[in-house]
Amino acid sequence: MSYEPATATRIKRLLVEKLHLEGMDAASIDDHTPLFGEGLGLDSVDALELVVALEKEFALRIQSHEVGREAFASVATLAAYVESRLATVGDRHAGS
Amino acid sequence: MPGADPGGTTGAKIVVTGLGAITAFGWGVAPLWEGLREGTTAVGPITRFDASLHRTRLAAEVPLALAPHGARRATWADRFAVAAAEEATRQAGLTPAACADAGVYFGSSTGGMLESEAYYATLIGPRARHARPSLLVAQQLNGPGDAVARSLGTSGPVESVSSACASGSMAIGAALRALRRGDVELAIAGGSDSLCQLTYAGFNALRSVDERACRPFRRDRAGLSIGEGAGVLVLESLAHARARGAFPIAVLAGEGEACDAHHMTAPHPEGIGASAAISQALADAETDAAEIDFVNAHGTGTPHNDLAEARAMHRVFGDRTGSIPVTSTKALLGHLLGSAGAVEAVATVLGLVRREVHPMPVAGEPDEAIGLRLVLGRPLALPRAIAALSTSLAFGGANAALVFRCAEAA
Amino acid sequence: MSPHAVVATGIGAIGPWGGGVEGLARALAAGRPLGVEIDGEGRDDRASRLAALVPDVDLSRWLPPASARRLGRPSRWAVAAARIALEDAGLPSLDGARVAVILATSFGAVRFTENLVRQTLVEGPESAQPFYFSECVANAAAAQVALAVGARGANVTVTQREAGPLVALARGTSEVREGRADVALVGAADEMTPLLHRVLDRFGATARPTAHHDEAPRPFDVARNGMLAGEGAAVLVLEREADAVARGASRRVRVAGTAGAFDAEAAPSDWGEGDETMARGIARALARAGRSPAAIDRVVAGASGSRRGDRLEARALSRAWAGAPRPPVLVPKAVTGEYGGGQLAAAFLAALGVPFGPVAAMTAVEPGLDVGVHDGSPLPIPEAVLVGALAAGGAGAWAVLERA
Numbered sequence: 001m002s003y004e005p006a007t008a009t010r011i012k013r014l015l016v017e018k019l020h021l022e023g024m025d026a027a028s029i030d031d032h033t034p035l036f037g038e039g040l041g042l043d044s045v046d047a048l049e050l051v052v053a054l055e056k057e058f059a060l061r062i063q064s065h066e067v068g069r070e071a072f073a074s075v076a077t078l079a080a081y082v083e084s085r086l087a088t089v090g091d092r093h094a095g096s
Numbered sequence: 097m098p099g100a101d102p103g104g105t106t107g108a109k110i111v112v113t114g115l116g117a118i119t120a121f122g123w124g125v126a127p128l129w130e131g132l133r134e135g136t137t138a139v140g141p142i143t144r145f146d147a148s149l150h151r152t153r154l155a156a157e158v159p160l161a162l163a164p165h166g167a168r169r170a171t172w173a174d175r176f177a178v179a180a181a182e183e184a185t186r187q188a189g190l191t192p193a194a195c196a197d198a199g200v201y202f203g204s205s206t207g208g209m210l211e212s213e214a215y216y217a218t219l220i221g222p223r224a225r226h227a228r229p230s231l232l233v234a235q236q237l238n239g240p241g242d243a244v245a246r247s248l249g250t251s252g253p254v255e256s257v258s259s260a261c262a263s264g265s266m267a268i269g270a271a272l273r274a275l276r277r278g279d280v281e282l283a284i285a286g287g288s289d290s291l292c293q294l295t296y297a298g299f300n301a302l303r304s305v306d307e308r309a310c311r312p313f314r315r316d317r318a319g320l321s322i323g324e325g326a327g328v329l330v331l332e333s334l335a336h337a338r339a340r341g342a343f344p345i346a347v348l349a350g351e352g353e354a355c356d357a358h359h360m361t362a363p364h365p366e367g368i369g370a371s372a373a374i375s376q377a378l379a380d381a382e383t384d385a386a387e388i389d390f391v392n393a394h395g396t397g398t399p400h401n402d403l404a405e406a407r408a409m410h411r412v413f414g415d416r417t418g419s420i421p422v423t424s425t426k427a428l429l430g431h432l433l434g435s436a437g438a439v440e441a442v443a444t445v446l447g448l449v450r451r452e453v454h455p456m457p458v459a460g461e462p463d464e465a466i467g468l469r470l471v472l473g474r475p476l477a478l479p480r481a482i483a484a485l486s487t488s489l490a491f492g493g494a495n496a497a498l499v500f501r502c503a504e505a506a
Numbered sequence: 507m508s509p510h511a512v513v514a515t516g517i518g519a520i521g522p523w524g525g526g527v528e529g530l531a532r533a534l535a536a537g538r539p540l541g542v543e544i545d546g547e548g549r550d551d552r553a554s555r556l557a558a559l560v561p562d563v564d565l566s567r568w569l570p571p572a573s574a575r576r577l578g579r580p581s582r583w584a585v586a587a588a589r590i591a592l593e594d595a596g597l598p599s600l601d602g603a604r605v606a607v608i609l610a611t612s613f614g615a616v617r618f619t620e621n622l623v624r625q626t627l628v629e630g631p632e633s634a635q636p637f638y639f640s641e642c643v644a645n646a647a648a649a650q651v652a653l654a655v656g657a658r659g660a661n662v663t664v665t666q667r668e669a670g671p672l673v674a675l676a677r678g679t680s681e682v683r684e685g686r687a688d689v690a691l692v693g694a695a696d697e698m699t700p701l702l703h704r705v706l707d708r709f710g711a712t713a714r715p716t717a718h719h720d721e722a723p724r725p726f727d728v729a730r731n732g733m734l735a736g737e738g739a740a741v742l743v744l745e746r747e748a749d750a751v752a753r754g755a756s757r758r759v760r761v762a763g764t765a766g767a768f769d770a771e772a773a774p775s776d777w778g779e780g781d782e783t784m785a786r787g788i789a790r791a792l793a794r795a796g797r798s799p800a801a802i803d804r805v806v807a808g809a810s811g812s813r814r815g816d817r818l819e820a821r822a823l824s825r826a827w828a829g830a831p832r833p834p835v836l837v838p839k840a841v842t843g844e845y846g847g848g849q850l851a852a853a854f855l856a857a858l859g860v861p862f863g864p865v866a867a868m869t870a871v872e873p874g875l876d877v878g879v880h881d882g883s884p885l886p887i888p889e890a891v892l893v894g895a896l897a898a899g900g901a902g903a904w905a906v907l908e909r910a
Contacts, residue, residue, distance in 0.1 A: 018635075020575040045361055045576070048302055048636040056633060064303045064318075150631040200768070204665075205643065216620070217627040219701065224548075236774065237614070237644055237665035242899040245768045251783045253766025254901040255673050258611075258644035258665040266662055273680055279765075294622055297631040298639030353660035353686075357602065357652040360640045369658060372603065376686070491640070492649030494661035 003079035010057060011075050011082070018053040019046050031076040039074075047072060054078075060085050106333075110275050111344035111503065113337050114188030114330030116180035116286070117442045119429050120156035120323060123163065124183055128439075129446050132454035133475050137428050139309035139321040144210075144291050151300040152307050155291055156323035156430035170243060171211045173204055176326035176435070177240035177288035178247045185248060185284065188330040189342055192249050199252040199280035201271040202241030203263025203287035205434035210292035240288040240326070241267075252280045258434065261394070262353075262490035263287050264327060265437030265498055269351035271331050281336050286328035287435035295433065296322055302361060310397030310431075312424040313406070313470055314460035320396040323430025327438030329445070346445045347501040349483070350381025356493035362400050363489055367408030370394075373495040374412045374487060381483075381499035385413050388420060388499075389481040390453045390471075392444040394489040395424025396431050405489055406466040421478070423471045427456035437488040441498055444486040448502050451479050511747040512679045513758040513910050516595025518587035518693075519851035521738030521842060522558035525565060526590065530851055533841050537863035537882060539722050540841055541734045545700040554712035556721055557698050558736030558843030569654075576637050577650055578615035580695035583739035584647035585654045587847075588691050592655065595743040596755065597689065606659035606687035608678040609648040609741075610670030610694040612845050616702050618642040647695040647739070659687040668808060668815075669766070669895045670694060671740070671850040672903035676764035678744050688749065693741035694847030706735050709775065711898075713811050722867035723844075725809035725837035726816050726877045729869045733810035736843025740851040747910055758910035759857045762890065763795030765904050769818070772900030777814040784822035784902050788894065792826070795890070795906035799830040802906070803888035806853040807877075808895030810839040819896055820875040833888075834880035840865040849895060857907040859887030 012026040015035075019042065033039045036047065050072070051062050060082070071081035117124065120138035121131030131138060138156040147153045158176065166175040185195060218226055236242075241256040253274070257266050264287030271285035299305050299322060306319035329348070337344050354376060356369035363370070378385055394405055410417045425443045426432075432439050447453050453476040462470050486498045522540035523529035533540055541556030549555065560583065568586035569577075577585070588607075592600070622638040625631075640646065645663035652661050660681055664674045671694040678692030706712050713732035715721040723734040750758050767787030769780030792799060805823065809816040823835070836856055842848025856862065864882030871877055887909060894904040 020637075022571060022575060043359070045302070045636050045640060051303075052301060052633065052635055061632075067303060199766070213623060213627060216623040219705075220620070220624055221628065236667070236899065238667055238897070238899055238901070239774065241666075242768075242774065242901065246770050246772075246900065249770045251768055251770065251780070251786070253673075253787075253903070254666065254768040255677075255766065256665045257662055258614075259648070259661065259663050260643050260645050270662075270677070273684065277680065277684075293626050293631065294619070294639075297626040297634040298622060298636075298642075300631065301634040301636040301639055353662070354603070355607070355649075355652045355658050355661035357656050357658050360646070360649055360653070361636075372658065490645070491643060492645050492661070493652065494645065494649065 001080045003083050007079040007083055008075050011078050014053045014057055018049055029075060032074050035072060035074055058082050058086060106276055106278055108276055108333040110272055110331055110348045111334050111337055112329050112346045112348055112445055113332060113342045113344060114184035115442050115445060116184030116328040117439055118158055118176040118180050119325040119439060120158055123179060132428060132443055135455040135457055135473060137309045137457050139430050145293050150296055152305045154309060154321055156321060157291060158325050171239060172290040173240045173288045174243035177244050180286060180326040180328040181244040181248060181284055184328040184330045195248045195250050197252045198250045198282040198284055199274050200241050200245040200250055200254045201267040201283060201285040202244060203257045203267040203434045204237050204240045204289055205258055205260050205263055206289050206292050206295055209294050210290050213293055244284060259494050260491035261433060261436055262488040262494050262496040263434035265488040265496035268329060268441055268498060269353060269496060272348055272351050275331060275333060281332060283331040284328060285331055286326060287438035288326035289324055289432060289434040291322060291324040304398055306397060310426060311459045312395035312397040312427050313402050313463055313466050313468055315463040316460045317397045317399060317402060319398050321430035323432045325432050325439055326435050327442045329441060344503040346448050346503050349383055349501045350377045350499045352376025352380055352497045354495050358493055360492055363404040365404055367404040369493055369495045370405055370408035370489050371411040373497040374408060377497035377499045383483050383499050387483045388485050389478055390421040390447060390484050392440050392486040393422050393424045394487045395426050401489060402466060406468055418467050418469055420469060421453045421471050421476050422468045423453050423456055437496060440486050444484050444500055448481055448484050448500055451481050452477055510683045511760055512682045512744050513747045513750050513760045514742040514744055514854055515750050515755040515758055516591040516743035517851060517854050518590030519740040520583045520587050521560060521846050521848050522736055524561060525563035527851060531855055531860050534838060534852055535861055535863045537841060538866045539734050544703050546704060552714060554707040554714045554721060556734060557703050558734050559698060560738050578618045578641040578646060579697045580615050580739060581641060581647045581650040584609060584651050584695040587739040587741040588651045588655055591741040591743045602656035602658045604659055604688040605657035606678060606681040606690040607648050607651050607657045608662045608674045608690060608692045610664040610674040611644055612667045612670060612696050613702060614644040615642045615646055616697050616699045620701055651691060666901050667897035667899060668844060669897035669901045669903040671847050672893060672895050672905050675761060675905055679761045679764060682744050682746055690744040691741050692744055694850060695739035696737050696845040698735050698737040703735050723811035723840050724867050725811050725840050726820055726871050726875055726879055727869055728872040730811045730813060730816060733812055734843035736845050736848060738846030738848060740847025742854060757858060759854055760908040760910040762906040762908045763791045765790035765794060767902045769900040775898045777818045777896060777898060778900060781818055781821035781825055784818060785825035787902050788822060788826035788904055791904035791906055797890055797906060799827045802833055802890050802892045804833050804856055804891045805835045806856050806891055806893040807835050807837050808849060809837050810844040815896055820877045824876050832878050834885060835877050836862050836880050837865060840867060853893040853907060857891045857909060
């Protein structure tokens with residue numbers, strides 16, 4: 001799984017800002033720390049909040065069934081997921 | 097222990113003497129029952145606002161074109177409430193004078209938000225000076241209850257509640273308590289909500305709304321459908337009804353309330369709050385679990401709710417659970433939010449009176465993990481039905497349950 | 507003592523006076539309105555500028571920041587107030603299944619509602635944030651309190667505007683009295699925002715400066731022209747009197763009788779002229795408390811400075827008292843403003859005999875209103891207090907509180 005560090009940074013910033021993780025330094029979030037349950041301790045509503053934030057930040061549309069799956073396990077998996085979605089969009093545009 | 101120390105309540109039996117309902121099936125109890133029996137969902141494409149901008153497109157809308165004449169600046173939530181209350185009091189044979197001291201107990205989760213949205217949008221936009229404050233009169237959660245009291249000219253207590261999906265049931269519960277206590281001799285209880293973009297967007301933001309019409313308790317259920325409308329019950333003691341020659345339709349035998357205290361949007365997975373509410377309602381109704389002949393479930397169609405609710409039922413009904421007929425009015429009318437508990441109470445009473453459980457549409461395989469006996473496709477005749485349970489599991493974890501019994505068994 | 511009597515044994519109150527009921531008591535003794543300037547873009551000189559706002563108060567002891575991160579302000583204050591109240595009551599332990607929560611709100615989490623409306627209608631529905639929705643439902647505060655303290659009994663949110671807190675008090679009392687709960691947390695939570703303030707001002711509901719008087723709430727006053735809009739949360743702990751006595755709870759205020767009524771003459775958001783109906787409501791509350799008007803030592807009025815609301819209340823009190831001697835009338839909303847449970851908290855304090863000072867902004871009672879607004883002189887601790895509140899739209903609610 002590969003992704004740009006810049007994408008991971010943007011996602012970390014969203015986590016802190018949009019989920020009101022006050023006092024937490026975005027840079028201190030490890031790419032592989034589990035977001036839910038143990039780790040960052042986010043819950044299902046946080047997941048949905050994150051989805052709205054990701055959709056706005058990256059101009060994506062995320063389907064309901066994709067929420068909470070492997071893609072959302074950590075910053076790393078999210079970054080890879082976002083980039084793969086953006087690549088698909090890019091390919092479509094390239095082909096038209 | 098519930099009921100062990102009644103503290104000043106009478107032992108009066110409280111009966112339903114009037115019913116009123118405004119739903120996507122129409123303005124009145126007659127079209128409601130017809131629609132419920134027929135079993136085709138009223139959930140369809142939204143016309144009230146531009147749904148193309150929302151994540152989903154469907155709702156069960158009240159046919160506004162069929163509305164009787166109403167107060168010029170009243171909100172739709174108010175108008176549904178008033179129409180349902182007028183139908184119920186008419187059925188109960190109540191003149192305005194007879195209603196004078198009645199108490200009104202009402203639930204609404206959005207009040208006049210639909211009408212206020214237009215005001216807010218203007219106020220926060222570039223043309224703020226043109227926003228009409230009169231629209232904001234509407235944005236009151238106490239609007240529908242007050243409107244009912246105003247239209248009937250009552251002078252007894254008026255209490256509005258807004259406890260999300262359990263509002264209507266809690267309002268009915270409040271009326272029950274007030275009547276037993278002797279605070280009032282007559283109570284008008286119910287709930288009303290109208291479709292609005294805020295609520296629609298909000299539930300969609302939570303990804304709780306199914307793109308298709310909801311399919312409660314089905315294996316492939318994917319969320320709820322939003323509805324709107326109002327339900328009203330006229331309630332009084334049996335003695336009071338008899339004294340004025342009114343006909344008891346059913347007995348409101350008991351009510352129970354309990355909170356999950358688990359999570360703001362997700363029910364407790366084991367349904368502990370729901371089963372506590374149901375158990376309390378049964379105890380309050382002096383009814384054994386074994387006596388319940390059918391259940392009008394909360395049954396929203398979300399993966400979490402239906403499972404939690406089923407587990408709650410298993411906890412209460414034990415081995416018998418799989419044989420008790422279960423239906424969900426939401427399968428046909430969507431989730432009426434603050435009025436759900438009230439409209440579903442009406443549907444439950446109708447089921448007892450007609451000795452028939454209304455079906456849900458045949459739409460997908462039942463979820464075996466849930467283990468309930470679903471009524472699908474056609475009404476189920478229950479000629480010897482005596483007692484029924486109606487449940488409401490609210491957003492935020494508050495749960496309410498009502499137990500109704502046949503009037504003949506009173 | 508009736509075997510089923512219910513008492514309030516603890517209080518938490520967060521409001522424009524700060525983060526505790528001591529601050530409220532000081533403010534009531536001082537008698538000055540707690541209004542401060544609220545933001546208002548494009549406001550003209552004649553508009554209302556003040557609101558009774560909760561100051562920056564550190565509630566971290568009651569509400570760890572991590573747990574508060576998604577809560578709207580009414581929820582934060584309600585949770586903090588509930589925890590303060592429980593500590594104040596000194597209950598040894600709680601069986602969550604037997605704890606009910608009954609809170610009132612007039613407007614819910616307004617800020618989040620505004621945000622959600624902006625997102626839904628201006629930015630587009632798909633930008634609606636789940637946080638805002640789950641917190642802007644009216645029952646969010648009550649649900650958060652239940653989560654915070656593990657309360658698994660009834661959980662009800664009353665939405666009867668200005669009468670809401672007293673309706674919540676009555677509901678909570680009946681939960682305990684009728685054996686469905688051992689403890690009930692009752693109260694109110696509301697927040698004020700610049701937008702809501704502007705709306706209330708446009709309706710003429712808020713006090714405004716005039717050529718002769720500064721902007722201030724002046725209940726029953728000839729110069730009154732509106733309320734001071736406020737915010738905050740107040741929570742009382744209710745339990746059976748027998749339990750409170752048995753565990754040695756030192757402060758006990760009995761809820762002796764409650765009643766409600768409705769003036770069908772009132773238009774939505776307004777007060778009518780049904781003083782006869784309101785007087786009947788007062789009479790019912792007194793009768794349920796087993797007291798005649800002469801046996802009431804103090805009235806804690808709901809009067810807020812509203813021209814029509816205050817007039818209705820004055821006339822209702824006059825009717826209810828008929829020829830009986832009139833007790834002093836306290837007007838806490840002259841200090842606390844309207845909304846957020848300030849009156850409920852003040853009523854609890856009044857029943858304990860906490861002194862109220864003269865109302866600083868008072869000029870003179872409107873002629874013909876026949877209300878003896880307390881002038882701040884020392885009073886004996888009351889035996890019984892009548893609290894009343896009349897809601898815009900017509901509902902009224904009353905409670906008789908007794909020192910127990």
